[in-house]
Amino acid sequence: MIEIVLRFARLCAPLVLLAMLPARALAGSCPEDCSDPAPAQVNIYSQTTAGHLSPATAGALPRVYVPNRSSNSVSVIDTLTLKEVGRFSVGSKPQHVVPSWDLKTLWVANNGTGKNGSLTPIDPMTGKPGLQIAVDDPYNMYFMPDGSAAIIVDEAMQQLDFRDPHTMALKSSLPTPTCPGINHADFSSDGSYAIFTCEYGVGGLAKIDLKNQKVLGHLDLSRMGMPQDIRLSPDGKVFYVADMMNDGVFLIDGDNFKEIGFIPAGIGTHGFVVSRDAKRLYVSNRGSHKMEQGKAKGPGSVTVIDFATRAVVAQWPIPGGGSPDMGNVSADGRQLWLSGRFDREAYMIDTTSGAVTKIRVGAEPHGLTVWPQPGRYSQGHTGNMR
Numbered sequence: 114m115i116e117i118v119l120r121f122a123r124l125c126a127p128l129v130l131l132a133m134l135p136a137r138a139l140a141g142s143c144p145e146d147c148s149d150p151a152p153a154q155v156n157i158y159s160q161t162t163a164g165h166l167s168p169a170t171a172g173a174l175p176r177v178y179v180p181n182r183s184s185n186s187v188s189v190i191d192t193l194t195l196k197e198v199g200r201f202s203v204g205s206k207p208q209h210v211v212p213s214w215d216l217k218t219l220w221v222a223n224n225g226t227g228k229n230g231s232l233t234p235i236d237p238m239t240g241k242p243g244l245q246i247a248v249d250d251p252y253n254m255y256f257m258p259d260g261s262a263a264i265i266v267d268e269a270m271q272q273l274d275f276r277d278p279h280t281m282a283l284k285s286s287l288p289t290p291t292c293p294g295i296n297h298a299d300f301s302s303d304g305s306y307a308i309f310t311c312e313y314g315v316g317g318l319a320k321i322d323l324k325n326q327k328v329l330g331h332l333d334l335s336r337m338g339m340p341q342d343i344r345l346s347p348d349g350k351v352f353y354v355a356d357m358m359n360d361g362v363f364l365i366d367g368d369n370f371k372e373i374g375f376i377p378a379g380i381g382t383h384g385f386v387v388s389r390d391a392k393r394l395y396v397s398n399r400g401s402h403k404m405e406q407g408k409a410k411g412p413g414s415v416t417v418i419d420f421a422t423r424a425v426v427a428q429w430p431i432p433g434g435g436s437p438d439m440g441n442v443s444a445d446g447r448q449l450w451l452s453g454r455f456d457r458e459a460y461m462i463d464t465t466s467g468a469v470t471k472i473r474v475g476a477e478p479h480g481l482t483v484w485p486q487p488g489r490y491s492q493g494h495t496g497n498m499r
Contacts, residue, residue, distance in 0.1 A: 156347045157302050158391035161488040161498040163445050169216040170485035173237040177450050177483050179459050180207035180221055181475025187221055187233075188459070188474040189240050192443060192450075192483065195461055195470055201242050204231035208252055209439070209480030212491040212498075214260035214278055219484060222251040227269045232281060237484050246281045249274070253297060253480075255493030257323060258304030264493070266295055266309070273309075275326065291331040292319035297342045300492055301367055302349030308367055310340035310354060318343075318354065320370050332370055334363055339402075342439070344385040344394065344497070347420055353394060355382045358402055362418070376423060378416040381407075384439040388464065389446025389487070393426070394418040395464075397437040397451050405477075407455040410434030415449070415462060429467035435460065439480040441496045444487055452478035 177190040180203070187207060189199035204223030211220045221233040221242070230250045234243040253266035257275075262284060265274040273287045273295070289295050294313030298321075301307070306329065311317045316338045320329040334340070338358035345352055351373070352365040360382050364374035379398030386395040396418060400411030413435040417427035431437060431453075437460055440451035449462040453471070459478060461470040480495045488498030 155302065155349050156391055157345060157349050157499060158347050158387055161387075161389070161486070162391065163389050163487060165487040165489075166444060166485055167216055167487075167489060170237070173485040174240050175444075175485070176237075176240055177459065177481055178210040178219060178221075178235065178240075179452055179474045179478045179481040180210050181477060182206050182208060182479050183477040184475030185223075186475050187235070187242070188478070190459060190472055190474075192448065192461075195472060197472060197474060199240060200475065203233040203242065204245055205229055207233075207479070209254065209495055210235070210482040211254040211480075211493050212482060212484065212486070212496050214256040214263075214490050214492070216485075216488075216491060219482065220254060222254050222480075224250050224252040224268065248276070248281055253494065255298050255300075255307070255497075256491060258300055258492065258499075260490060264298075266298070268295055268312075271295060273321070285326060287321070287326050287328070289319055289321075289328060291328065292317070295319065296340070297494065299343045299345045299352060299497060302345065306367070308343060308352055308365070308370075310343050312339055312341065316340050316356070316358075318365065318370075320367075330370055332365070332372070335372055335375075341383045342385045342494075344387060347387075347391045353385060353418075355385060355396065357381050357383055357399070360398070362396060364423070374423070376418060376425065378418075378425070379414045379428070380412055381436075382416075384437070384451070386441055386449060386451075389442050389444075392420060394420060395442075395449055397439070399436045399438055399454055400431075400434070401436060401455065407436060409436070409456045411436055411455065413437050413453075415451070415467070427467065429462065429469070431460065432469055435469075435471075438478070439495050441481070441483045441486065443483055444485055448483075450481060450483050452481045454478060 179188040205225035219235040231245040252268035255264040262275040292311035338356040341355040354363040361377040381399035384397040396416040400413030401407035415429040436455040437451040438454040482495040
């Protein structure tokens with residue numbers, strides 16, 4: 114009898130102990146792995162990969178739109194035949210062709226000489242221009258992350274003008290006196306702030322609180338230069354800043370607003386395009402430190418940077434010389450399109466081999482865009498898609 118009781122006690126003891134444990138300990142038990150789950154990997158360009166074309170772009174002609182600054186025109190190139198299939202007149206000094214936030218209109222930013230600036234809408238379904246809208250000095254154009262306003266980069270007046278994204282009626286203006294030559298921009302991953310490049314003076318960057326429309330601060334770079342394009346890394350942590358005088362790329366911690374590195378690129382580092390798979394950054398080097406009237410057939414090139422390692426993985430010179438400026442990639446990512454600023458041509462670069470095809474366009478081509486592009490919405494410039 115005693116042996117039976119002892120045997121029963123031995124069998125029941127673990128159950129008694131288990132019953133005495135707190136419910137929280139039981140719920141948290143993990144006999145195989147008690148480590149915290151890995152945080153989800155961030156990729157701000159996850160919706161801009163091939164196959165993510167928005168329904169808003171359905172029916173859009175596969176075209177490249179090239180603003181010819183000194184010809185006051187836009188060249189239209191068929192991406193299938195690689196030939197110019199049209200050219201139309203626009204306002205004075207067209208600088209960039211900018212997809213609207215809702216992807217339904219392409220805006221040509223004609224910055225003129227200050228007060229005679231304008232915007233020319235293009236219908237991407239027909240490739241035809243509409244009626245111009247008078248807008249002061251639209252050197253560049255971006256959109257609030259929620260699409261509530263267009264942001265006109267009024268370079269001459271050193272301010273940002275917030276306008277209705279459809280009618281372009283002025284809503285408010287933000288002076289940026291510490292940022293002479295305010296120029297290009299990109300947005301934080303949460304859309305709370307933007308960083309703009311300051312092209313003139315000693316160069317540098319301006320950080321803008323978008324919700325409250327105020328300047329948060331100015332950052333001088335370690336080497337005085339001429340910052341141009343700016344683009345956020347896929348993980349949303351680092352802003353890449355092209356500097357035309359320093360021939361390379363500054364790395365900026367946006368949240369803490371401080372410089373953390375520099376990557377040499379090529380002569381006249383100027384523009385950025387993110388690859389369609391968001392693994393690489395294409396860096397255009399104009400081959401000159403001149404803003405205007407640079408020599409044709411200069412030592413222009415494209416530098417390819419790997420986002421994961423921040424290392425240069427390829428260098429593609431333009432055969433026979435050239436001056437690659439701004440552009441974008443095709444919807445499938447196989448074609449990198451850039452304007453040839455001082456060579457009256459556009460370049461189609463095979464993103465697998467680096468082979469270059471040249472197409473003749475107007476005088477001083479600048480911020481071309483490729484359309485359609487994948488993405489939910491456009492934040493501006495030549496197609497900063499998210």
